[in-house]
């Protein structure tokens with residue numbers, strides 16, 4: 001099960017929990033006989049439920065933001081691989097050189113003309129990371145490719161007539177392939 005599916009099921013479970021509590025409170029509150037007692041209990045339940053929701057929200061946010069993909073924009077990330085990216089109407093230029101799997105890559109993304117959206121996709125069409133490509137500004141994006149293989153960059157922001165054609169494929173190699181390609185000295 002992917003992380004996205006897990007989050008989705010967690011969300012559904014949370015919504016279900018809220019619904020059950022609401023139904024319970026409504027069911028109890030319509031009983032006239034001990035309305036005061038029920039109201040106090042409902043208030044207590046609501047308070048605890050509210051606290052639980054806050055805790056859950058803070059916990060999920062902290063857990064899912066740990067691998068935060070956007071590094072400090074004002075200092076070098078010290079990543080061992082740096083790829084300079086320039087978006088333009090309508091294509092991408094990437095600085096040459098091998099990109100190795102398992103090692104963080106810092107993409108330094110800018111634009112030569114208008115705003116573009118820099119999105120990295122895997123071979124299955126799944127969006128892995130993205131940032132804005134803006135003229136006059138360099139945005140840093142750090143991504144570690146887990147698998148060697150073919151990846152694709154697409155533009156995520158409509159930028160003119162041939163926006164759909166802003167696509168370029170690149171290879172990510174395994175560490176063994178890099179050392180094999182290097183000349184022995």
Ligand SMILES: [Cu+2]
Nearest residue numbers: 116155159166
């Ligand atoms: Cu574009």
